Amino acid sequence: MLPVFGNIPKYSCIRDNFLLHQFRCILISVSKGDRVLSWIDQFPGLSRLPEGIRTYLLNESKIVTVPANTVIFGPGKSPENLLLLLDGTVRVQQTSDTGREIVLYRVHAGESCVLTTACLLAYEDYSAEGIAETETRAVAIPRAVFDKLVSDSIEFRQFVFTAYSKRITDLFMVIEEIAFQKLDIRLAHKLIELAAGAETVSATHQKLAVELGTAREVISRQLQEFQRRGWIEQSRGTIRLIEPAPLVKLAQS
Amino acid sequence: MLPVFGNIPKYSCIRDNFLLHQFRCILISVSKGDRVLSWIDQFPGLSRLPEGIRTYLLNESKIVTVPANTVIFGPGKSPENLLLLLDGTVRVQQTSDTGREIVLYRVHAGESCVLTTACLLAYEDYSAEGIAETETRAVAIPRAVFDKLVSDSIEFRQFVFTAYSKRITDLFMVIEEIAFQKLDIRLAHKLIELAAGAETVSATHQKLAVELGTAREVISRQLQEFQRRGWIEQSRGTIRLIEPAPLVKLAQS
DNA sequence: TGGGGTTCAGTGACGTTGTCACCAAACATC
DNA sequence: GATGTTTGGTGACAACGTCACTGAACCCCA
DSSP states (O other): OOOOOSOOOEEOOSSTTSOEEEEEOOOOOOEETTEEOOGGGGOGGGTTOOHHHHHHHHHHOEEEEEOTTOEEEBTTBOOSEEEEEEESOEEEEEEOTTSOEEEEEEEOTTOBOTHHHHHHHSOOOOSEEEEESSOEEEEEEEHHHHHHHHHHOHHHHHHHHHHHHHHHHHHHHHHHHHHHSOHHHHHHHHHHHHHTTSSEEEOOHHHHHHHHTSOHHHHHHHHHHHHHTTSEEEETTEEEESOHHHHHHHHHO | OOOOOSOOOEEOOSSTTSOEEEEEOOOOOOEETTEEOOGGGGOGGGTTOOHHHHHHHHHHOEEEEEOTTOEEEBTTBOOSEEEEEEESOEEEEEEOTTSOEEEEEEEOTTOBOTHHHHHHHSOOOOSEEEEESSOEEEEEEEHHHHHHHHHHOHHHHHHHHHHHHHHHHHHHHHHHHHHHSOHHHHHHHHHHHHHTTSSEEEOOHHHHHHHHTSOHHHHHHHHHHHHHTTSEEEETTEEEESOHHHHHHHHHO
């Protein structure tokens, strides 16, 4: 957590039952050469901002923290700020009329919720919603500041459009996967991804179903098949990958 | 077609076997009040550009025409220009490794291929490709001009981000449809859309399958069911909607 | 004008995925 | 330990995807 001096103003918040603490961003006096170190250095795309822009951005943005499971934006809750994540992850997902859900993409630390800027500068409502998966710390850039930065800095424009590019590519991949990939491959892929090198994955079958936009029963059946082959072991809420190799192989095919 | 004076320079082109005719954009001397009429007025989002920006845009952009079935951009063929469509439509679709295809969205006259700007300013390759469905006339805005316009004009920024918003919303809808909607509903919807008020749809079963990201046989079976119910009549390459009402009802459910 | 190639559509069998109704085990709470 | 909730298991069936194959409609050109 960055050091904060003085009183911490509390604002009303994203969802009525959550408190969003907003801190005015404060420069930390750690010099690196002739430059001040700040959160900006956590974003490679922003590191080359000229000094004036850099200062403007630092002065006009705030650092916010939200608790886990906060709905950051969603239908009827269009975001007022562009968020750059410092810690935590945001899950962006969509819910259908019938109640089924699918995860579209995740925003990790060092990335931006840039797709929201589209509706931030335009007026359309998102049908998707963004949820903080863990306690999340982020830089909030107000609409007007974002607009000015896009106007004034070619580096910032590059940053924004590069982020767009990545997200849109992600969406294309999601479409390709749900339309064309077989479920066993997608599930193997997701297990490897969620394990992130570790041996166990903490997730219920229902959660995995939402990740892949399918039904719980389908996940249960497929995991039983993996178990029957001796690749995984299951217990309530967790899956142990005891033979990752064939899973990896399946995920790549 | 806009009047063009002098010689028409021919450039090398988008695909080696197609010629892309590029015309320097020429102001048409039709005054409307104290303002010059031009293609800009076909784009509501651009109509409020200030005079200087307007002139810059007119001078620095070109009007291009491409024949039907031209691949405008695709894997390994990143676009050098932002295209604003004056006539025709561009189909953006994606092909999987296994050869199956799906239509992601269409760009119509009066709209822009704005998602390409993401990779235009960034460096990533699109896995999707854009194909002119009919002979297509468009305004081409070079990368550098696009960047300058985004920098200089808040109206242009609004235009760009609004277009982004629409496209991304489209993508979300595509994801929701493939993941959650039943095929009969999607097919009914697509038939109504392609008919556009007319009685007949000219499309092979294969084309419809690509529209919905499914297999031809599935379309054939479903159309047979519609036919059995007396809603449509089929002949090679065309479908007659003889009872649109129940199709519309199905599409809305 | 009629052969020959190509495109388009129809069919049946089968595997995979989605849906529904229901049950049982594991866990949380008091 | 009784109770309610969450999580996972099961079987039947419907919907969709895949494959191999067939025949009809169309095009072209000698």
